[in-house]
Amino acid sequence: MKRVLLVGPPGSGKGTQAEKICKYLNIPHISTGGMLRDAVASGSDLGKKIEGILAKGELVSDELITSIVGERLGRDDCKNGFLLDGFPRTKAQAQALDRILVDKPLTHIIELVVPHEDIVKRLLDRAKVQARSDDTIDVIENRIKVYEAQTKTVVEHYSGSRFFKIDGSKTIDEVSHDVRKVLEHLS
Numbered sequence: 725m726k727r728v729l730l731v732g733p734p735g736s737g738k739g740t741q742a743e744k745i746c747k748y749l750n751i752p753h754i755s756t757g758g759m760l761r762d763a764v765a766s767g768s769d770l771g772k773k774i775e776g777i778l779a780k781g782e783l784v785s786d787e788l789i790t791s792i793v794g795e796r797l798g799r800d801d802c803k804n805g806f807l808l809d810g811f812p813r814t815k816a817q818a819q820a821l822d823r824i825l826v827d828k829p830l831t832h833i834i835e836l837v838v839p840h841e842d843i844v845k846r847l848l849d850r851a852k853v854q855a856r857s858d859d860t861i862d863v864i865e866n867r868i869k870v871y872e873a874q875t876k877t878v879v880e881h882y883s884g885s886r887f888f889k890i891d892g893s894k895t896i897d898e899v900s901h902d903v904r905k906v907l908e909h910l911s
C-alpha cells in the first residue's frame with residue numbers, strides 16, 4: 725500500500741510524474757491545483773471565491789484547502805493508497821495532514837529537485853502552449869517565490885527513511901525510472 729507525497733516547485737515535472745506513478749500503482753491522483761482549477765472552471769461559489777487568488781499565484785487558506793483534502797482522502801478510492809500533488813504546501817497544512825493520516829501515515833515523500841533557471845524556462849515554454857492564466861512571467865516568479873518561502877518548510881517537516889530526493893532535471897523517462905526505484909525500495 726503506497727501513500728505517496730510528491731513535492732517540487734512549479735515546473736519540476738510533478739504533474740507528469742504524478743500521472744505516471746498513479747497509472748503504475750493504480751492509485752488516485754489528488755492534485756489540489758487541479759481540484760481548485762476545476763472549481764474555478766465550474767463557476768461554483770467556491771470557484772468565484774478563489775479565482776483571484778489562483779490568478780495571482782498566491783495560496784488559498786490553509787483551512788479551506790485542508791477541508792477539501794480531508795474530504796477527498798476520506799473517499800473509498802483512497803483506501804488502497806493515493807498520491808498527493810500540491811498539498812501540503814505550508815507547515816500548518818503538513819501538521820493538518822498528520823492529523824488526517826494519524827493511523828495511516830505517508831509511505832513515500834518524494835521531492836523532485838530542479839535548478840531555478842530550468843524551472844523558469846520550463847514554465848515559460850508551458851505558458852506558450854497551454855495559456856494557463858497563472859503562467860505569465862511575473863506570476864511564474866511569484867509562484868516560485870511562494871514555493872521557496874513556504875513549501876521548503878514542508879520538506880523540512882518530513883525526514884528519515886520515508887523521504888527521497890530525486891534529480892528532476894533529467895529526461896521524463898529517466899526521472900520516472902528513478903521514482904520507480906524509490907517506490908519499490910519501500911512498500
Ligand code: AMP
Pocket residue numbers: 734756757758760777778781782783784785789809810811812813817858867
Ligand atoms: P498547482 O497546480 O499545484 O501549482 O496549484 C495551482 C494554484 O492552486 C496555486 O498557485 C495556489 O493558488 C493553489 N493551490 C494549490 N494547492 C494549494 C495548497 N495546498 N494550498 C494553497 N493553495 C493551493
